[in-house]
Amino acid sequence: MNNKNDCFVHPSSYVDEGATVGKGTKIWHFSHIQKGAVIGENCSLGQNVNIANNVKVGNGVRIQNNVSVYEGVELEDNVFCGPSCVFTNVVTPRAHFPVHGVYAKTLIKEGASLGANSTVVCGHTVGRSALIAAGAVVTKDVQDYALMAG
Template structure:
């Protein structure tokens, strides 16, 4: 018996690593060379392309394609039908293949809202939050809250997901201080 679950309607290519307690639901495709951590969940119709790396505890909702060149660290949330790109200047007649892909990194604990788009070549900072429908065209600092088209920073969020006020203290007890364009924790859990 397998240590992970793959629905019978899904395909897992050869040379794939899937961590313990991960669940892959209906109509998914996990392509060659993909590396997926433990305790992840992939909703209906998710595609994980060749050589993609996904950390532990990630949640990928329905209708998301994670293209080659994208990496998800631990506890990343990808909302329904959000979009990744991996080529800034694609042409059907002149495909570049992996050598033309721009790397995209989603750092630990960040969340991407439904129908948001992450343009390739950018980093989403740890515990950052991207609003539904936003289009991210540049790097996002740690704990930043981004919204709009193109996405702009509209505030900061706590690790727990609450929007922070000006005092940068959360009702959960976590406190932060500014460090350039980002935040850092100023107290222990």
């Protein structure tokens, strides 16, 4: 982690050894940044946010309350993740057949916004400045500047 004076981490949150948090970033209540995660500068992570191992979060990203960003997901600069939005990282999740670290890649490009309670199914790309409506489920790639609802 960077110098503690460079960022704010609420005392109820954990930043694991080996994670990197950029200057000016704020991590609020009950959040967890796991080993190998890289959080850019000037980000805001709300209450109860989990950033999994090896996740990359760009600069200026806003992640609202109750969001888990799982391994295999990358958020480019200035992405907005609304409250309780969901990412997946396994194409065919099964309790009897764990994937042991083999995750589908999901890319959320610069300036994209994901509405509250939206879901991005793994293996897809959400284009630059695209807007995913609240509650929408993304099941295919989204073009730059597109609006997706439903």
